[in-house]
Amino acid sequence: MRPPGDTRHTRWGDGPRLPGVRAWSALLLCCACLLSPTPQRAATAQTIAGVLLERGTDRPVDLGLVSLISPQGDSIASTLTDERGRFTLTGPRADDYLLAAAAWGYETTVARSLFSLDPGGRIELEFRIPRAPIELPGLTVRADQALITQHPLVINGFVERAQFGFGRFLGPRQIEDAHARNTLDLLTTSGRIMVEERPDGTRILMRNTSGLCTPLIYLDGIPTAIGDVSLNSIVPLRVLMGVEVYRSAVEAPQQYARNAQGCGVVLLWTRSR
Known part of the structure; x- marks a missing residue:
């Protein structure tokens, strides 16, 4: 167990990918209730502070959904990133967790390994997720031939x-x-x-x-x-x-x-x- 106030600097880049838009929507619905205001945590709460980036370009991902997932697949805490891709999550107790991230136009990604939150501890990390094409079924684009002139x-x-x-x-x-x-x-x-x-x-x-x-x-x-x-x-x-x-x-x-x-x-x- 790490002493209270311990801070770890970690870089998370890859992880298994879930189906893009469908997984993002499901994860958003599952964690929406966790985004509402909650009472102040105890002094021994565990904190994750990080930034969500686009893999390959390191551009910040705005309005990305970042969640703490228990090994059993339960959503523990969730938050949205700001315009710089920054986020902060607070775990309710010391435990092992998975970190998942999703955003519109990106593949939902889960960090490939568990990490532990110690009482009063703090983890700082970078999480990278890949882009994914957004398919719009039934959309047909037509150009007026008169607009294309030589x-x-x-x-x-x-x-x-x-x-x-x-x-x-x-x-x-x-x-x-x-x-x-x-x-x-x-x-x-x-x-x-x-x-x-x-x-x-x-x-x-x-x-x-x-x-x-x-x-x-x-x-x-x-x-x-x-x-x-x-x-x-x-x-x-x-x-x-x-x-x-x-x-x-x-x-x-x-x-x-x-x-x-x-x-x-x-x-x-x-x-x-």
Whole structure:
């Protein structure tokens, strides 16, 4: 027998596991009556002070149920842990006990060996319990397909084509960094486009191996004739999202090169206006 006031420092980590949620619920119901206020213990009462931790991470387990169990399986005392995982239990008499712990989302665990409480003694310990998945039967999760959307430059193939390195590509970031005054000014920064202002409109020229020529221009995948209307009016810079410039029909994607007539292709992609 240990003298009164004796304190032991113990580390408890593992123990047999009981079925998770069911065992926790049963243990909680069994010990609920012990959580109510009780008269003050005698000076010879035995105390267990400890901390309940998650095995593997040592995170404190909040609102865990920690209980003293007799060798016969009777619940002797029970308490809930605080936000730091701390708990204190007082045994009514000197005896041998098991220590059990349970918490929502963790496996109910019993220390694998008995330990003795001496009159007036105190034990300090750490108790670790493993996590357990919480099964929710009958729960079905569905996602609205409309909420799962791709970026327009992915849908129209801009991103995939840019990965192959053919042509010159200007995405949202490059358009912003160009600090262009308007769409025509932006096209000239590609190094492949020349803009000629004429009385009857704007002429966009491209230099290839044969000299200067007029490229085919697509707006959001549709062939567009500039004519006597300025491109800046048709496609304001604020709505431009992507630009592809191909110097020849050989460089351009097949679906856009069919009517290039020996010159290059310019693809302009806009965001919702």
